[in-house]
Amino acid sequence: MVEATRRIAPDHLQQLRRSCAEVITPHDAGYDDGRRLWNAIHDRRPAVIARPTSAAEVAAAVRFAREHDLEVTVRSGGHSHAGIGGANGGLLVDLSSMRGVAVDPGTRTARANGGALLGELDVAAQAHGLVCPTGVVGHTGVAGLTLGGGVGRLQRHFGLTIDNLAAVELVTADGRLVRATDTDEPDLFWGLRGAGWNFGIATAFEFRLHPFGPDLHRGVLSYPASEVRELWSLFRDYALAAPDAVSCIFGLDRAASDAGYSDEMVGKLIVYFAWNHSGAAEDVERDTAGLRSGPKPLTTTIGSAPYLDVQSAHDLAFAWGSRSFIKSHNANDVRPAALEELVELVAGAPADGSFDITALGGAIGRIPEDATAYAGRTSAFDLSTGAGWSDPAEDGAVMDWCRRVMAVVEPDRALGAYANGNADAGPEESRRIYGDAKLARLAALKREWDPDNVFHVNPNVAPVRADA
Template sequence: MEIDGFQGRLITADHADYNNARAVWNGSVDRHPRLIARCSGTADVAAAVRFARDHDLAIAVRGGGHNVAGTAVCDDGVVIDLSAMRAVWVDPADRTAGVQGGALWGDVDHETQAHGLATTGGIVSHTGVGGLTLGGGIGFLMRSRGLAVDNLRAAEVVTAEGSVLKVSADDHPDLFWALRGGGGNFGVVTSFRFALHPVGPIVLAGPVFWAADDTADVLRFYRDFVADAPDELGTVVRLGTVPPLPVIPEALHWRPAIAVVCCYAGTVDDGERAVRALRRFKAPLVDLLVPTPYAAFQGATDDTVLHGWHYYWKATDLTGLSDDAIAVIADHAYRAGSRRSYSAMFHMGGAVARVPQATTAYAGRDVAHNIVIDAVWLPDESGEHAAAETAWARRFLHALRAHRADSVYVNFLDADDGTGRVREAYGDRVYRRLAEIKAKYDPDNAFHHNKNIRPG
């Protein structure tokens, strides 16, 4: 099989690398594309899109391959694989970074931190830049620096016709608006340009763990603590078991626990003052909140969500952290059967909330907290855990029904979250506008192997 004008690698089912090339982060996804087109640059991407359209083949786009729903790979179609396109260029004077579409957040942090700069990225360093950004892009820096989409200044996009567009607030502004939250519905983004900010290289960051029995008390304290927290303090609450990381005493490994993970995007001294009350609350099992290199912190939990494990997610935005909501979370968080399953709650607000809603397609500007329920099990545990863990996640989400906002972060949706939940992620007004832009740039819905927005 050949593609005119393509200079990268073409991988078919008879290729020795085929099984590795079709594997994605979520090991429960097992799809068999007809062709994997591993692109060397934008011209290859355009050629691969034209080939797929000419042969009426489904298209999946792979950046980091990290989406839980497995949208990076399709059956019997063409995977446009950007994984060889991971270059990052930093302009320290202009405080911007150019990032190829297949880069991971670890690639970005590595290069930008050489200049003491960063932009909002994911909380796992092997997450792909493209997928996370196009859905909005939440992370530890968002309360002070905005979402990833708030820092996006320009993009290069290959359209459904195989054309290459330079997109920004001045060029194709409708498409630029849609890219900032609308997902991979509008084309293949081959490069991004992000604004950078002074961060680190040493920040005060890390988790503080308390016993699971303290969960309700910790969450009630946390609710009041973050209400007055400075924007520089990013926090994520993790509920599950203590991961078996080398920095954690072995006696605590796999113990049910709640953790508040912090990253202060300012001076260490200011950070120490900002977290003092948190560290003094009750009696933590272990306090790992220390001065640390920002890039190292960003990859500190990579080994707790490894490639090839099986994952299933359910998620929602929350109306708040009332005592009743806290009771539900404390009651359900530790009922998973797999010790690798967990839930994570993100504190939003700050700079995220100050961006006018109409500026981007990301629709969750007024949300204070969201939660993702992550069922996790190993491949050889599928018979034992798969049904039980997915049922736990669904029950947990159902139990939160009285505390759910009418919205959800689109990047947290799993494969069985249908069209209704995609609409929920945007709301009717934003969804209608996205559908109109989809009809302009992809009227045939060629890019549908995603959290799909149909042309309208």
């Protein structure tokens, strides 16, 4: 790594320092802090870190990297599970000095800078009684999340984060600043909504906002896992017809000691239903009746809380420095035999391994599949597994376990695998994420905007023809 830095002659580094507000090398005091990623399993050592404060500085950094043959990596929130907000060697463009969100309540729009975090967008929008559907942890980057789609608590009601995106400004591989909207560079705008990291460095996003809040209505019901088949049937049939205002999750987890379970249940496997209702308080009982129509739950938690409190409630539990692994893909149903196998696997999971099925559909599913690069709007559910742990000695066992879990539901796979929900990266993953047809369209777009694959440290679309 130091070798890579030495290859950049001091006068060349001076050139970068003149065009970019902050430049950090391995010899600088801030290097170790600057190269850190949210997921502690990844230890990346870039040769040089550029921290621009404007789109012009981002463009200068890209041009510098290309002139000096340095691999380009990009980071906004640093939350990639795959640790791709950095690499060994090369130039890391770190947008953490480009945070900030401005809301115009008159037009109900928000402008987020390329390095903004979700919590900034949530707070700025709620200050005017507005919302953009984002993700569930406030310190996640707007950029990485949005460019992949953006799933969270309000998406069945208001669509994916990209469905609320009006414009992206980005620096392209040749250092140009381009604005993409439905009417300006519409093909590029199509690709930015689902595979966006491939086409440049986003320096700003404009979002459409919706009147909302301040409260979100919520519930969690838990049941013994022995009833997994019946519970899945109930959940599936409810979710397939659920009102848009209800987002819901079917989960397999172990009963926590602080969650109101009897002593003999603690540590045992449970099935839970969790929902968020983003409509009027008086509609909650009616809208969730189907979900509550099962056997008597082991535990019941129902209430309302300010949306901003809910959105930041997990910020500490998912603090920087976590070790984490996740995998996911879409499905329309899960076979009963697979459910039984999952019960066994999760009961014996390493770390805090769990398995979730999140209902898609609603506003997500009403946008035509070919309207954006994001793949899988026609699929009913996202199946995902993940774990967090702290001991590096557990890394291999946890990752193997997560892969085994997803192998059980491989036969249930339907179109789409959320790019931001997969810690495994590589060309085969991109095929699974987008499917052959979309990958071919994306590859053609990539040949137009980034033929040399400058931006490749991401869920990458190679600029090659399938028949090449």
